Amino acid sequence: MTTESVQEQSRIPAGPIALAIAVVVLLIDDYTPQEMPPQFLYVLCVLVAVRAHRERTIWRIAVLCTFLTLLGSYLSPPSFDMSIILFNRSTAIVLIWLTAVLVWRYRRTQDTLRHLNKELEARVARRTQELSRAFDEREQLNRDLHDDVLQSLYAVGLELEAGRPSSLNDPGGVIGHIDRTLHQLKHVMQQIRNYIAGFHPSSHETLDMALAALVKDMTIAQGPHLHLTMDPGVSDSLSPEQTESILLIVREALSNCVRHSRAQQGFVTAQGQNGAVLIEIQDDGVGFDPDGAKKDGHGLANMAARARAIGAEFTIVSWPGHGVHIALDLPLQQRGVRL
Numbered sequence: 001m002t003t004e005s006v007q008e009q010s011r012i013p014a015g016p017i018a019l020a021i022a023v024v025v026l027l028i029d030d031y032t033p034q035e036m037p038p039q040f041l042y043v044l045c046v047l048v049a050v051r052a053h054r055e056r057t058i059w060r061i062a063v064l065c066t067f068l069t070l071l072g073s074y075l076s077p078p079s080f081d082m083s084i085i086l087f088n089r090s091t092a093i094v095l096i097w098l099t100a101v102l103v104w105r106y107r108r109t110q111d112t113l114r115h116l117n118k119e120l121e122a123r124v125a126r127r128t129q130e131l132s133r134a135f136d137e138r139e140q141l142n143r144d145l146h147d148d149v150l151q152s153l154y155a156v157g158l159e160l161e162a163g164r165p166s167s168l169n170d171p172g173g174v175i176g177h178i179d180r181t182l183h184q185l186k187h188v189m190q191q192i193r194n195y196i197a198g199f200h201p202s203s204h205e206t207l208d209m210a211l212a213a214l215v216k217d218m219t220i221a222q223g224p225h226l227h228l229t230m231d232p233g234v235s236d237s238l239s240p241e242q243t244e245s246i247l248l249i250v251r252e253a254l255s256n257c258v259r260h261s262r263a264q265q266g267f268v269t270a271q272g273q274n275g276a277v278l279i280e281i282q283d284d285g286v287g288f289d290p291d292g293a294k295k296d297g298h299g300l301a302n303m304a305a306r307a308r309a310i311g312a313e314f315t316i317v318s319w320p321g322h323g324v325h326i327a328l329d330l331p332l333q334q335r336g337v338r339l
């Protein structure tokens with residue numbers, strides 16, 4: 001049940017109740033001498049209007065009570081002190097209208113709160129819907145990854161194993177290549193399984209160890225020669241989330257370098273300077289036009305988004321024939337780290 005419906009149900013027929021109280025007060029007023037101030041009880045009628053269905057009931061009750069206060073001064077037993085009569089009656093009228101204004105303000109505030117509450121409920125409902133949709137999509141993605149991608153990779157592994165020559169007949173070192181490929185394939189399949197199970201990859205590894213392993217993994221016989229240079233202490237200044245994002249960005253940059261650049265050399269450097277970590281990935285390959293290439297895949301957009309998420313500045317400088325230079329500049333002031 002919403003707050004509004006609770007509010008609606010708590011409204012009462014305030015008009016008739018106030019009228020009944022007013023009649024009682026008038027009778028008391030009628031039978032008490034003028035020095036007595038029972039007319040102050042009319043305030044009760046106005047207070048009852050807090051629960052009235054309509055706002056205008058407040059003003060109607062206030063007008064009625066003002067009229068009855070004046071009427072009471074004629075009806076109740078005569079008094080000789082006119083100043084007391086005037087003081088009592090005018091104070092009662094001021095009090096009635098003051099109460100009416102307060103009641104009106106209170107109702108307005110309640111209405112505003114009810115309105116805000118309704119908006120909040122609508123927002124929460126919308127957000128819950130979005131979350132449940134995202135959850136369904138993730139479930140679907142997990143199913144696809146498991147039933148389609150993993151099974152296909154498994155089939156590729158079986159094919160590779162079936163085509164692996166016997167160790168007696170391996171003049172070109174093919175077995176070594178196939179074994180390394182099988183090893184990488186298993187690693188990829190394990191990562192997909194971890195993703196499906198909701199684990200984040202390699203968040204416990206330090207950047208220097210993980211980068212060294214990554215560069216080694218990405219080095220293939222026909223690909224560019226990859227070099228890694230890293231300042232000591234850079235790893236210690238990074239949180240696990242920052243380390244993980246940097247690793248995924250470097251992995252994509254190196255994958256692009258290996259797949260697209262036709263470079264001879266590729267360089268990964270990580271330096272700490274002026275309270276920031278600067279990661280650079282460069283190659284001397286064919287280069288490309290970053291603005292024109294955005295629609296070709298997801299890698300460039302993902303790198304930029306991951307950099308944004310950890311508060312890093314991400315730049316790609318490249319043009320055809322001049323290699324690629326990617327820079328990731330991550331300020332570390334928030335962690336109080338000095339490099």
Ligand SMILES: Nc1ncnc2c1ncn2[C@@H]1O[C@H](COP(=O)(O)OP(=O)(O)OP(=O)(O)O)[C@@H](O)[C@H]1O
Pocket residue numbers: 256257260261262283285286287288293294296297298299300301324
């Ligand atoms: N180091 C590079 N050298 C030359 N061209 C590159 C390099 N990096 C990216 N590109 C070009 O930019 C394009 C877009 O790269 P992006 O990483 O976004 O997509 P992709 O690698 O083609 O596909 P995906 O990353 O989605 O698997 C590439 O297709 C390639 O033409």
Ligand SMILES: [Mg+2]
Pocket residue numbers: 252255256297298299300
């Ligand atoms: Mg890519």
